[in-house]
Amino acid sequence: MARESFEIGPVRVRAGRTQSLSLPITRLVTGAEVDLPVRVVHGREDGPTVWINAAIHGDEAVGVEVVRQVLADLDARVLRGTLIAVPVVNVLGFMTGDRYLPDRRDLNRSFPGSARGSLAGRIAHLLMTEVVSKCEVGIDLHTGSDRRTNLPQVRADLEDPRTRELAAAFGAPVMLHARLRDGSLRSAAREQGATVLLYEGGEAWRMDPWAIEAGVRGVRRVLAALGMTEPLADEPPPRSAVSWRSGWVRARGTGVLHLEAGLGERVEKGQRLGGLFDSFGKRVRLVHADRDGIVVGRTEAPLVNSGDAVIHIAEVEDGAEDSVG
Structure with missing residues (x-):
């Protein structure tokens, strides 16, 4: 039927x-x-x-x-x-x-x-x-x-x-x-x-x-x-x-943002992810990972203010690949 x-x-x-x-x-x-x-x-x-x-x-x-x-x-x-x-x-x-x-x-x-x-x-x-x-x-x-x-x-x-x-x-x-x-x-x-x-x-x-x-x-x-x-x-x-927890790394200063970590990259706590610079190119602050995990999101804004979300890191279960991008 x-x-x-x-x-x-x-x-x-x-x-x-x-x-x-x-x-x-x-x-x-x-x-x-x-x-x-x-x-x-x-x-x-x-x-x-x-x-x-x-x-x-x-x-x-x-x-x-x-x-x-x-x-x-x-x-x-x-x-x-x-x-x-x-x-x-x-x-x-x-x-x-x-x-x-x-x-x-x-x-x-x-x-x-x-x-x-x-x-x-x-x-x-x-x-x-x-x-x-x-x-x-x-x-x-x-x-x-x-x-x-x-x-x-x-x-x-x-x-x-x-x-x-x-x-x-x-x-x-x-x-x-x-x-x-x-x-x-x-x-x-x-x-x-x-x-x-x-x-x-x-x-x-x-x-x-x-x-x-x-x-x-x-x-x-x-x-x-x-x-x-x-x-x-x-x-x-x-x-x-598989991730059960994630969080955004936030800028600890104001400046022009240059990120070094890409989507899907596996990062470790304390790893350098990029830096903030003033308009003349002088480095203001570095950006570091606050946890181990995989980069699942990032800002594309060239200018960030103190407290802005910069990189989203997802903590993953053991056995995840080094890079999933």
Whole structure:
């Protein structure tokens, strides 16, 4: 017997079909409608229902390209289960390259939202009711913020066996245990019983090819691990370094920053990571690692002030590679 059609918003998607639709969000002062773009790939065969989303923060472009490439490789006629893709959640922010919504609210602190709340709350509520509530697993795609770049990594509740299994299947260089934050999509989805992975990779408002590639391959591996697609034929899943703690090294002075440590580099406590210089090139302070671990994030700002976050180091379990970049 054929699978039943998949219902979302005003649309019913037949098994073996892919369909795009728009879910209304709000109306601009010009009278133009602002909609949430959604694409549903409803496989012919039974399987899990999974969502992927990007650009909850409007300046995060990497995930949008990850979604595009993943969708380009999927065929509803052979897919087992259903994939719901939302390439741009913060539509208004994405159109202007702004991380936040016009009212300066952070959408990823506004879940589960409310149908009669703020604009952020309404978008959150729409995503929760039309997408997340229908799914068992979700992958939330992000990048670094505020002139920071991140090593490809999965942040998830590694104490949950199912979540850790899928995080390992993703195969990012690092999987980092991350607590749930109130108001985040990951927290709200977990309350509804979904397993959620948060992918971080690259820099805001850039199309970093290495972060896109890692995201695309990771999503494909998760779909294969769920039995929705065939496994990738050209490689075994890479082993991710596991981290339970991380922290930012902060500048202990103000100056022009020159970093010597790159993403994925294994560093030791006390190791020199770079230095701060004045405008004439005189060294003001050195930057040193405050722990052993792997560099999973770094600032790209040329000028830093005392107290600014400079390098993000994740402590890793024994057996991690010297470099995972």
